[in-house]
Amino acid sequence: MTPVADLAADIARDEKRRQLYSLTLIVILGAVVFAGYGQANDMNSGGFLQGLAKFFEYPGEIVIEAWQSGAEFPGLLVRFLPALIETLNIAAVATILGGIGAMVFAFLGSSNLGVWAPAVPMARRVMDLMRAFPELIIALFLIFVLGTSPVPAMIAVAFHTSGALGKQFSEVNENLDRKAIEGLQACGANWLQRMKFAVLPQVLPNYLSYFMLRFEINVRASAILGFVGAGGIGTELRRTIGWGQGSGDETAALFVLLILSIFVIDQASSFLRKRLTEGGA
Amino acid sequence: MNVTALGLEPGPHARRQAVIASVRRRTNLGFAILAAALAYLAYAWVAFDMTGLISRAQPDRAILLAIDSVAHKVHVSKSLRNDRVTIAVEGERTATYDEPPDWVSRSDDAIRVDLGDGYGAEIVGRTVHFTVPGYGDITVRAETAGIVTTLPDGPVPDWLNATKAKFDARPSLGRRVQVSRARIEVHRFFMGWENFFFPFNSELQAYSFGDILSLIGSAERLKPEMSNGAYVFDTFWRNPDWQHGNVFVALLETLLMAVLGTITAAFVGLPLAVLAARNFTPSGIVRFVVRRLFDFLRGIDMLIWSLIFIRAFGLGPLTGALAIAFTDTGSLGKLFSEALENIDGKQVEGVKSTGARRIQTYRFGVIPQILPIFVSQGLYYLESNTRSATVIGALGAGGIGLMLVETMRTSRDWENTLYIIILTVILVVMMDSLSGWLRRRLIHGRDVNA
Numbered sequence: 001m002t003p004v005a006d007l008a009a010d011i012a013r014d015e016k017r018r019q020l021y022s023l024t025l026i027v028i029l030g031a032v033v034f035a036g037y038g039q040a041n042d043m044n045s046g047g048f049l050q051g052l053a054k055f056f057e058y059p060g061e062i063v064i065e066a067w068q069s070g071a072e073f074p075g076l077l078v079r080f081l082p083a084l085i086e087t088l089n090i091a092a093v094a095t096i097l098g099g100i101g102a103m104v105f106a107f108l109g110s111s112n113l114g115v116w117a118p119a120v121p122m123a124r125r126v127m128d129l130m131r132a133f134p135e136l137i138i139a140l141f142l143i144f145v146l147g148t149s150p151v152p153a154m155i156a157v158a159f160h161t162s163g164a165l166g167k168q169f170s171e172v173n174e175n176l177d178r179k180a181i182e183g184l185q186a187c188g189a190n191w192l193q194r195m196k197f198a199v200l201p202q203v204l205p206n207y208l209s210y211f212m213l214r215f216e217i218n219v220r221a222s223a224i225l226g227f228v229g230a231g232g233i234g235t236e237l238r239r240t241i242g243w244g245q246g247s248g249d250e251t252a253a254l255f256v257l258l259i260l261s262i263f264v265i266d267q268a269s270s271f272l273r274k275r276l277t278e279g280g281a
Numbered sequence: 282m283n284v285t286a287l288g289l290e291p292g293p294h295a296r297r298q299a300v301i302a303s304v305r306r307r308t309n310l311g312f313a314i315l316a317a318a319l320a321y322l323a324y325a326w327v328a329f330d331m332t333g334l335i336s337r338a339q340p341d342r343a344i345l346l347a348i349d350s351v352a353h354k355v356h357v358s359k360s361l362r363n364d365r366v367t368i369a370v371e372g373e374r375t376a377t378y379d380e381p382p383d384w385v386s387r388s389d390d391a392i393r394v395d396l397g398d399g400y401g402a403e404i405v406g407r408t409v410h411f412t413v414p415g416y417g418d419i420t421v422r423a424e425t426a427g428i429v430t431t432l433p434d435g436p437v438p439d440w441l442n443a444t445k446a447k448f449d450a451r452p453s454l455g456r457r458v459q460v461s462r463a464r465i466e467v468h469r470f471f472m473g474w475e476n477f478f479f480p481f482n483s484e485l486q487a488y489s490f491g492d493i494l495s496l497i498g499s500a501e502r503l504k505p506e507m508s509n510g511a512y513v514f515d516t517f518w519r520n521p522d523w524q525h526g527n528v529f530v531a532l533l534e535t536l537l538m539a540v541l542g543t544i545t546a547a548f549v550g551l552p553l554a555v556l557a558a559r560n561f562t563p564s565g566i567v568r569f570v571v572r573r574l575f576d577f578l579r580g581i582d583m584l585i586w587s588l589i590f591i592r593a594f595g596l597g598p599l600t601g602a603l604a605i606a607f608t609d610t611g612s613l614g615k616l617f618s619e620a621l622e623n624i625d626g627k628q629v630e631g632v633k634s635t636g637a638r639r640i641q642t643y644r645f646g647v648i649p650q651i652l653p654i655f656v657s658q659g660l661y662y663l664e665s666n667t668r669s670a671t672v673i674g675a676l677g678a679g680g681i682g683l684m685l686v687e688t689m690r691t692s693r694d695w696e697n698t699l700y701i702i703i704l705t706v707i708l709v710v711m712m713d714s715l716s717g718w719l720r721r722r723l724i725h726g727r728d729v730n731a
Contacts, residue, residue, distance in 0.1 A: 029544060036541045040602055043534060043679075046595025058592040086328070093325045096318055132664075132713040136672045136682060137702050140689050145343045150329050197304075221672075224584045228675050228686060234584065241588060255585055263580040 062255070065248030076253035080236060084257045087232035090154045090225075091218040097154075098161025098218075099211055105162060106169030113173060113199065124170070130163025139225045153230030157218050165214050172206040173199070205276045212269040219265055223258055233258055348454050350699035353475040357385055357394050358466040359404050361423055366392055366404075371694060375521050376481035384469070394467045396456045402467045409465050413452045421448045421460045428460055474696050477523060479516050522694075528684065528701060532708055534598040535680035538670040539712070541598070542605025543663040550610045551655065554617030561621060572618070578611030587673045601678040605666050613658060620654040621647070653724045664716040667709050681705050 041048050066073055108115055109123030135156040142152030180198035189197065226234020233254055240250040326332075356372040359365070368385060370376035381387055384395040392404045399414040411419040417433030419441075427445035437443075441450045448460040455470035479485040484503070488496060496503070497510045504512045518526040555561045557571040587604040594600045629646035637645065674682025681701060688698045 033541060033544050036537055037599070037602070040534075040537055040541060040597065040599040043537075044594055044597025044599040046593070046597075048594065048599060051590075051594035055589075055593045058589055089325055089328055093322065093329075096322065128713070129710070132668075132706070132710045134668050134671045134705055134709055136668075136675055137685070137705065140675075140686065141346075144346065144689065145340065146334055146338050149334050151331065151334055154329070220582050220584070223582065224672050224676070227584060228672075237584075237588070258582060258585065259580050262582055263576065266576070266580065 062248040062252045066252035069249035073249065073253065076250055077257060080233070080250075080253055080257055083233045083236045083254075084261060086150055087222045087226060087234065087258075088219060088261065090150045090157065090222040090230070090232055091215060094154045094157035094161055094222070095211065095215045095218050098158040099165055099214070101158070101162035102165035102169050103207075105166035106173055109166065109170045110173035112176070112178065113195070123166075127163045127166040127170070130159055131167060132163075133159065135160050135221060135225065136228065139230055140228060143229050148229050148231065148235075150231035153222055153225040153232070156225060156230075157221050160221075161214055161218060165210060168210045169203070169207055172203045172210070176202045209273040209276045212272055216262070216265050216269050219262060344454070346695050348470070349695035351474075351696070352455070352470045352472050353696060354457075354468045354470045355382070356466055356468055357392065357404075358464050359392065360464050361407055362463060370475050370481055371522075373481075373522065376476060394469070396467070396469050398453075400452070400456050402458055404465055404467070407465075409458060409460060409467075411450060411458050413450075416452065419450065421458075421465075423460055423462055423465065425462070428462065474700070475522075476520065478520070480520050480522065483516050485513060485516055523697065523700065528681070528704060531674075531679070531681040531684045532704060535601075535670045535674055535682065535705075536667065536708065536712075537598040538601030538605060538673065538678070538680060539663060539666040541602035542670070543609060543659060543666050545602070545606035546609035546613050546662070547655065547659040549606070550614035551617055553610070553614045554621055557614065557618035558621035560624075560626075572615075575611040575614045575618075578607055579615070580611075581608070583608040583669060583673060584676070587676050587678055591677050596677060596679045596683070598678075598680060601670055601673045601680065604673055604678065605669060609662055609666070613662060616658050617651065617655065620651050624650045656723050657720050660716040660720050664709075664713045667712040671705055671709070681708070 037048075069076070105123050105127050107113055108119045109127060111117070111120050138156035138159055139152045142155055143149075146152055176199060180202065181194050184194045184198045222230075222232060223234045223237075226232040226236075227238050229235065229238075237251065237254050237258075240247040240254060353371060355368065355370055357366070357368050358372065360367075366387070368378040368381055384397075386393045386395075390405060394402045394404070396402060399412070401412045403410045407424070408420060408422045411421065413419065416438065419433070420431040421443075422429045422431075428443070428448050430443040430448055432441075432443075438452075440452050442448070443450075446461070448458070450459075451457045457466075457468040459466045459468075475481075476486070485493065493513055497513055499509060501509075502512075503509055507515065553571055553574070557568055557575065559568065562568050562571075583604055586607045587600065590600040590603050594603070624647060628650060629642060632642050632646035670680060671682040671685070674680035674684075675686045677683065681704070685698065685701050685705065688694070688701060
């Protein structure tokens with residue numbers, strides 16, 4: 001056989017094997033989903049089909065009660081504004097403190113900045129662990145020690161942020177253009193000057209972009225942690241939902257506040273991020 | 282003065298001035314941002330009432346919790362209603378000693394409890410004598426009218442709390458005496474997780490690890506109805522104090538939520554993403570509607586979706602899976618549609634130029650380009666959803682999150698809580714490294730996620 005025919009046969013065999021792999025993977029995924037939903041449905045206290053009928057019942061109930069409250073509804077929005085601000089504060093402080101931690105870890109964990117070589121793998125492992133550690137556990141533990149307050153949620157979210165943002169920051173660091181650093185080094189600039197004039201201007205726009213994305217994620221996380229007793233809008237939600245019927249208007253007001261703020265932050269951050277990364281700021 | 286405004290070529294000196302000015306401006310901006318952040322943190326200090334929080338914090342609870350997580354205590358308690366004395370691990374009825382351990386001695390009218398290091402307690406009738414080295418003897422008598430405490434002379438130490446209704450003394454972390462009108466209790470702490478493998482009253486308790494292995498290997502059955510291996514496993518699995526079986530099922534539920542939710546979101550999100558991408562869907566109305574659908578799904582947020590689904594479907598993994606699937610259909614759909622808009626047209630045109638049909642163009646021109654993003658983002662969301670599933674569980678969807686909140690709330694046995702925490706962290710870290718490993722394997726080192 002000619003080498004070309006050999007190659008063609010090789011490619012055809014590879015192709016066939018790849019198709020087999022893909023097919024197997026799809027079959028496995030399909031089976032997992034199918035069996036999983038069956039299993040999940042059995043484990044659930046309410047069934048899927050009965051639930052489907054009730055799916056719109058609860059949102060409907062809330063909307064109706066909110067509608068009935070009529071002119072009082074805007075007042076409710078104002079009343080719950082402090083709770084929303086608390087949640088936003090939790091997220092903002094956590095993002096700032098976590099961001100500072102992330103920068104430290106990222107600089108320690110990037111191999112091309114020449115900080116201290118033995119620290120690189122260590123900082124990476126620490127970041128992995130901080131990223132993976134469930135926020136819920138830290139929050140619950142700190143609530144137990146510190147009492148009900150926004151601070152446990154803030155610390156929990158900041159802890160996770162340090163790891164998650166640190167990983168993204170260090171990826172940015174690893175991808176930076178070394179020419180600027182070398183240029184400055186050739187002029188005799190010291191480490192601090194190289195960082196300040198060659199590294200930071202390159203990485204800051206990307207840092208900022210990840211920072212804003214993280215803030216958005218953290219607002220959601222803080223709202224959820226509030227539900228387990230960490231203050232803010234989540235705590236208010238648990239209260240109004242716990243009261244059951246009759247407080248639908250308050251629940252609706254909280255939903256509206258949360259959805260609106262997430263929507264605004266989401267849109268603003270994606271607009272700013274686009275400008276930062278594409279506008280060449 | 283601006284040099285370029287005069288129509289002159291800026292000289293080296295002027296250029297240097299301009300560069301320095303711009304660097305100075307940026308430095309100033311940097312300082313301004315730093316100052317703003319500091320001011321904000323100062324505001325947050327006040328808003329979170331940090332000062333009050335620090336004064337209210339109970340670090341002793343943390344110490345107590347840390348000790349209780351790695352130790353267990355044995356209660357020696359005497360009911361003053363029926364004069365019955367019980368000695369039980371953590372006061373559990375299922376873990377009651379039939380014969381008193383060697384540090385408790387009983388005579389007809391007195392129970393002597395040796396608490397180690399010279400500490401000791403003796404219960405006689407309705408009176409307990411508590412010996413504390415370095416302080417002296419405390420006598421507490423539970424009268425029907427109230428509790429009478431006799432202390433040595435001198436100031437009352439802060440580890441001791443005596444009122445008419447209750448006496449509570451904890452001179453060291455491992456020893457405690459409590460007296461109420463109904464009962465006298467003496468606690469002694471021991472290190473280690475008690476009865477971790479087998480229940481207290483199980484016959485397997487007496488076996489060592491090697492004994493268990495040889496028991497499993499032997500053909501002689503302890504229980505006629507099942508093999509020894511099955512019996513050992515069954516005893517371990519149904520351990521009432523540690524509930525290994527229930528914990529495992531809860532972990533499985535959490536994992537199920539994450540896996541199902543993510544797979545569903547990815548496979549629903551992809552076709553919708555095609556409808557939202559400019560280069561695949563010419564109709565602006567369809568694009569607008571699908572994009573707003575993504576925003577809606579994402580904007581409602583997992584918290585609210587879970588609350589709605591808990592109402593509709595009750596507790597369980599289905600609820601959690603659907604909440605994750607709904608939110609992430611929005612997030613993944615948006616990501617996929619952006620990826621689709623950014624694909625390289627050349628490859629598509631190349632496939633088209635060979636006379637490929639529409640399906641073939643997608644199969645060979647589009648899918649190979651977005652598959653890495655599809656897989657890497659899917660895996661990335663899978664790992665983050667494993668964490669989310671623990672939180673959603675705590676909201677009431679079930680799984681390990683709910684179990685964790687419940688054991689913490691009852692705050693009875695912190696060793697159980699620690700056990701659940703360790704397992705949860707192992708699960709999350711495992712999913713995290715699994716997804717990282719798969720991502721690296723499948724995408725050959727290309728990091729699309731960054």
